[in-house]
Amino acid sequence: MIVDGAKEMRLGEFARKCKEASCLLQSTEPYSPWSNSAEREIRELKKGAARKLTRSGAPRRLWCFALEYEAYVRSHTAHDIYRLDGRVPETVVSGETADISPFCEFGFWDWVKFRDQGVAFPGDALVFWQGPPPERDPDGSLVGTAHANPALDTRIYEVRFPDGRTEELAANVIAEAVYAQCDADGNQYVLLDAIVDYRKDPSVAVARNDQVSVVDGKKIVKRSTRGWELCCEWKDGSTSWQKLSDLKESHPLQVAEFAFAAQIADEPAFNWWVSWVLKKRDRIVSLVKRRSARYHKRTHKYGIELPKTVEEAYAIDRATGTTFWHDAIEKEMKNVRVAFGVRADGVAPPADHQFIRCHMIFDVKMEDFRRKARLVAGGHVTKAPATLTYASVVSRETVRIALLIAALNDIDIWAADVLNAYITAPCREKIWTTLGKEFGDDCGRKAIVVRALYGLKSSGAAFRAHLAGCMREMGYVSCPADPDLWLKEQTDRKGRKYYSYILCYVDDLLVVHHNPKRIMDRINSFLPLKPDSVGPPEMYLGAKLKRKTFEDGTTAWGLSPAKTVFLAGRGDNPFPCDYAPEEDVTPLLEPGVATYYMQLIGVLRWMCELGRIDICTEVSMLSSFAAMPREGHLEAALHVFSYLKSRSNSRLIFDPKEPNVGESDFVECDWSDFYPGAEEALPPNAPKPLGKGVTLRMFVDSDHAGDKVSRRSRTGFVIFLNYGMIDWLSRSNRQLRPQCSAPNFAP
Secondary structure (H helix, E strand, C coil): CEECCCHHHHCHHHHHHHHHCCCCCEECCCCCCCCCCCHHHHHHHHHHHHHHHHHHCCCHHHHHHHHHHHHHHHHCCCCCCHHHCCCCHHHHHHCCCCCCHHHHHCCCCCCCCCCCCCCCCCCCCCCCCCCCCCCECCCCCECCCCCCCHHHCCCEEEEECCCCCEEEEEHHHHHHHHHHCECCCCEEEECEEEEEEEEECCCCCCCHHHCEEEECCEEEECCCCCCEEEEEEECCCCEEEEEHHHHHHHCHHHHHHHHHHCCCCCCCCCCCCHHHHHHCHHHHHHHHCCCCCCEEEEEEECCEECCCCHHHHHHHHHHHCCCHHHHHHHHHHHHHHHHEEECCCCCCCCCCCEECCEEEEEEECCCCCCEEEEEEECHHHCCCCCCCCCCCECCHHHHHHHHHHHHHCCCEEEEEEECCCHHHCECCCCEEEECCHHHHHHCCCEEEECECCCCCCCHHHHHHHHHHHHHHHCCCEECCCCCCEEEEEEECCCCCEEEEEEEEECCEEEEEECCHHHHHHHHHHHCCECHHHCECCCEECCEEEEEEECCCCCEEEEEEECCCCCCCCCCCCCCCCCCCHHHCCCCECCHHHHHHHHHHHHHHHHHHHCCCHHHHHHHHHHHCCCCCCEHHHHHHHHHHHHHHHHCCCCCEECECCCCCCCHHHCCCCCCCCCCCCCCCCCCCCCCCCCCCCCCEEEEEEECCCCCCCCCCCEEEEEEEECEEEEEEEEEECCCCCCCCCCCCCCC
């Protein structure tokens, strides 16, 4: 092995390993023509990997896999090198015939479509029955004890099974069965047995004569499955009509085979994809065996039938003898009716207004099976506004600074939520609609949309502008550093001047003021606030807020995640001892388990944002393997949760006390000869300083080639305002620094 003159290569552990392997280690002569004999191959290797990343569109973080793939290709390719004697490098080195079969199966970063292979539900699976009402004693009292948590509700219900028999079961037993049949979002999955029939809507489906068109001399083929439905027979014996577009994604092979068997493969909805699917049959089947073929059942959630229209909602209520959906619709209409300016009969909408459709969407809440209805607008048919469309979102760094400033100046903090936020803002788009049956007597009449409805592209920006107008009316101005932080000069009860703040995160408000109730009452006169949300904050943006009193009488706000994670065992450290994620060679996770791994990483990343800096580095390292996680990575993620269990009461305190920074430790240098007349650049529009001063400190460090595979370094920093930590980061450097003299802080 020929290496350069670096000590890391000639001495120490590397040299010892070469000696154990009976590998002759030689050093090149510096500045000689033959010192970089491998540079040409390395250059071609990097070029080939870059071309594969560009052509495939793979993320840049997969550069190491592209290099490995390119190196594998080059080592299995014959070159015009005399010493190879017509053989490939792999054969020369190993003495065995090189295997090129992987190159015949896939290219680099190929997309593969495959299906799940799930487990059928039991034939006597419980169905949540929506009536009759709970059983009562002869005196009229309920049998069992009601509870807001369904798992603790012991009231007796009459449950009807699919075979027609009925049985009395407690509510908690029903809830347990419902949860067991659904995923985390309440969606039920069913297994396909066969496709038995098809139907076509000629008014919607693409006709054969209309599939191909010529525009500017270019042939364009319409690829659409609209208007086609297939009748599916499921493993539980039930049948239902499903959209072709859904089944094409979940069961492509079965649909393609049915299309040829039913002699409809030449129809415009099939002819552009079924032949390709059958051609790739073997590849798809081999991948399908690794997953469970499941179909997402969209008609039920937690076992409760979900209506698609208002008419279906009323029909379900009539069939079950309940008013759940009717009550949900009435509650929603009570809030959104003000968003419509109903026109008189015979009065047409203005000519410059665009027509859109409005419809109800329905959902079932997990905590109590409560029905939820929401009226939304079909904003997808309108043109995108020329201006920004986002809502107000204050940064988390601003929230931390506000908590520290409030404690430093002894100012109170209150929080509140805006009731039906978007509806309070005027609509920025010129649109009209025809009212549906949810409007009662006004059904069929035309109406102008005068308020920002959910679903419109401009609703978020409209509410932000409306909220900004309210802030300006109260005398607050937007902070130049964070537009969603509003400030106003105030004088407290002791005559001291300070800045009052209002932090806006969409419809969540945080007020920093010596008399926050007065400010909340003023805001309530502009925007209706939820009565039970106004007061000192206990929760904000998913985090617990709690005041801590120190021995000297000073107070500070503390921030911690809202929920504690409980796992078996306890971890003393976030990672197991000597664990390196980049060196993990355990088997890759199955797709379903990989999705669970990514969910865990998402939870951990949010906990880092909420102040768990003690796991920041470990979570950053595990996040880099979200594309291809392994079993060891999953175990490491669970180990982080067990570590959190042992420190579940930890929280980040924003201590406002002034740190003791020794000015004598800093050497003062005179740079006037190099920078004559230099002054610190201050923003010209910066507000004048008020209140008590603070000290800003930053600590930064980086390791050296901490990643043992990519040789990248990891950089971290923390920023303190007094003793309160307001920002932190730990990430792998984006640039490689092979020189030993390169700085250890790289972006």
